[in-house]
Amino acid sequence: EDQVTQSPEALRLQEGESSSLNCSYTVSGLRGLFWYRQDPGKGPEFLFTLYSAGEEKEKERLKATLTKKESFLHITAPKPEDSATYLCAVTNGADKLIFGTGTRLQVFP
Amino acid sequence: DTEVTQTPKHLVMGMTNKKSLKCEQHMGHRAMYWYKQKAKKPPELMFVYSYEKLSINESVPSRFSPECPNSSLLNLHLHALQPEDSALYLCASSQDPAFEGQPQHFGDGTRLSIL
Numbered sequence: 001e002d003q004v005t006q007s008p009e010a011l012r013l014q015e016g017e018s019s020s021l022n023c024s025y026t027v028s029g030l031r032g033l034f035w036y037r038q039d040p041g042k043g044p045e046f047l048f049t050l051y052s053a054g055e056e057k058e059k060e061r062l063k064a065t066l067t068k069k070e071s072f073l074h075i076t077a078p079k080p081e082d083s084a085t086y087l088c089a090v091t092n093g094a095d096k097l098i099f100g101t102g103t104r105l106q107v108f109p
Numbered sequence: 110d111t112e113v114t115q116t117p118k119h120l121v122m123g124m125t126n127k128k129s130l131k132c133e134q135h136m137g138h139r140a141m142y143w144y145k146q147k148a149k150k151p152p153e154l155m156f157v158y159s160y161e162k163l164s165i166n167e168s169v170p171s172r173f174s175p176e177c178p179n180s181s182l183l184n185l186h187l188h189a190l191q192p193e194d195s196a197l198y199l200c201a202s203s204q205d206p207a208f209e210g211q212p213q214h215f216g217d218g219t220r221l222s223i224l
Contacts, residue, residue, distance in 0.1 A: 031210035032212070034213075036215075041217075041218075043217045046214055049212050087151060089151075096154055096157075097154070101150070101151055
């Protein structure tokens with residue numbers, strides 16, 4: 001069965017304290033792994049797509065990496081505005097996204 | 110600002126009411142989706158439209174009725190909902206169903222409350 005597990009469930013960081021979020025997945029034929037950011041009361045905002053092991057994508061303080069079993073979202077020197085829930089999802093090409101339960105990130109000044 | 114627009118942003122309705130949620134995108138995307146999201150949970154897929162045809166129905170109760178009038182518009186008609194249907198309803202679109210692995214882009218949702 002295809003599934004996605006994210007850890008930790010919640011993460012509290014001091015401003016400037018770098019860390020990583022984990023997304024472990026099991027999927028029959030990965031066609032894409034996606035990272036989203038979701039603010040309270042808003043829809044998920046697309047961040048990155050990763051397609052194959054070894055691939056990396058960067059955007060400002062965020063860097064996403066992919067192996068054959070997991071993906072990491074590295075946050076370098078986070079700021080309070082990075083506080084959000086980060087969702088990981090995978091697809092096997094069947095028009096469905098399989099979501100993890102997310103990591104709630106809080107960054108304190 | 111998102112490129113997928115949903116209206117209304119908030120909706121309160123009684124269990125006997127009929128209402129509709131609307132979603133619009135002008136990115137030329139040919140796949141559109143409805144999701145339901147409860148608090149502190151990930152989005153749950155309800156329906157998928159591919160080239161304006163319903164391609165996936167995730168065993169959603171018939172009190173939810175989707176409609177895709179054209180490639181830019183997606184509606185969700187609501188009738189005789191239950192209190193447990195209160196949730197954030199999200200619309201999403203993706204570029205071309207023929208190309209696997211395209212990201213989905215979400216609107217900001219309609220917050221629905223059933224009295």
